[in-house]
Amino acid sequence: MNIGQASEQTGVSAKMIRYYESIGLLPSAARRANGYRDYSEQDVAVLQFVRRTRDLGFSLEEVSALLALWTDKKRPSREVKRLAETHIADLERRMREMRAVMKTLRQLAQHCHGDERSDCPILDDLAKPRAPGAKRTRRH
Amino acid sequence: MNIGQASEQTGVSAKMIRYYESIGLLPSAARRANGYRDYSEQDVAVLQFVRRTRDLGFSLEEVSALLALWTDKKRPSREVKRLAETHIADLERRMREMRAVMKTLRQLAQHCHGDERSDCPILDDLAKPRAPGAKRTRRH
DNA sequence: CTGCACCTTCCCACAATGGGAAGGTCAACA
DNA sequence: TGTTGACCTTCCCATTGTGGGAAGGTGCAG
Structure with missing residues (x-):
């Protein structure tokens, strides 16, 4: 086809x-x-x-590894499981980060009256030096 | 400096x-x-x-918008709040997707014995046509 | 024969970021 | 004074996946 x-x-x-x-x-x-x-x-x-x-x-790299494991009839299932679990752990880490960010954002949004007035705690807060412990995490 | x-x-x-x-x-x-x-x-x-x-x-585009709002002294705080809330909603959507994916992955990993044997339900399952409703969602 | 839908390769673009080359500048130290 | 090393400058390339589109070949239906 x-x-x-x-x-x-x-x-x-x-x-x-x-x-x-x-x-x-x-x-x-x-x-x-x-x-x-x-x-x-x-x-x-x-x-x-x-x-x-x-x-x-x-990722395509992981797909490639899984594909190789799939077509290799003799590979131990341990490898597959490890790949899946690494991926799960990665997802969990990213979700924790996102939860923390959302918490911050929700707090900021809550205190912004969101009307015609121009004073806005969100922007005031964003202008402050970054929170302690904030990291340069790359999302993929 | x-x-x-x-x-x-x-x-x-x-x-x-x-x-x-x-x-x-x-x-x-x-x-x-x-x-x-x-x-x-x-x-x-x-x-x-x-x-x-x-x-x-x-995103840089959103940062650009926020910056413009920040430096424009007369803008209504409503716009800022809307931007923040749109972003929150986006994060929530992505987290829902990730949760669903993790659930699937955990189930798959649970049923894989992860030892020397080569038969592996994870791979068997991945080989099936995609689950109904699976979407081509772009993560950013 | 013409038109349209398909196929081919090739190059460009995106988001954000890092790496590194080739070269200019400045301060400190022998 | 001269050199060394830490800066700075611009420019190009790579990344990860994906889409857009050009320029050209193919195949089928009318």
Whole structure:
């Protein structure tokens, strides 16, 4: 089947399918005489695997590792579990950070009257030097 | 003061200060005879404002809007509050998504025995077509 | 044969940030 | 005085995923 059909069946855009192939996440697709990529049901299954793991927030690098584990019939399930748990821990850390930020923001918003008047505790507070312990955390 | 001092006092890297200036988030800094940027206490206050709003997860675009509201003495506080609340709602949405994903992942991890054996329900499950209602949500 | 929908590759853009090269400047110290 | 090292300057490149679009080939339906 053409890349368009494969895209439709998996929810992965044609653009991304080509990109995944170009970076080596996926093996080179079979080609037909006219140069069009040709996808089998097997290929579609792999794309669905990628789609699903991406939906769960795994990075392409992690997807790649999971894919390798998936196709390696002899790997121990321990590795898979470790990957999943690392990812869960990461999500937990990010959620803790977000909770703290939301708490601050809610407090700020609560004290802002939000009307025609121009004095606004939110802005006053934002202008202060940063809170102790605030970190340069990169969200991904 | 030099950009290095300004960076140290605000926690914004010199690289980023120059970048913020280049994209127009900050006005062009004053220059000394030798071409070095020269920062006043006022400038440092603005940088601290930026730093703090960034820490709270506002995008540069949102920071830009907040900065404009901050320096416009006549703006109604309603606008600021709306921006903050939009941001809070966005964080809440993302946290809901993350919670759902974590629930799925925890269930998967729980059923994976995680030992030497190779059969692994995580991978089996990931290989299935995506769950109904799964969306292509962009995290930022 | 024409038109349209598809495919191909290639380059550009985004958000924010860091890395580093190549070169100018300044202060301190021998 | 000269050198050294810590600054500063601009400029380009990489990152992570994704989309947009150009320029050109293909295939099918009317």
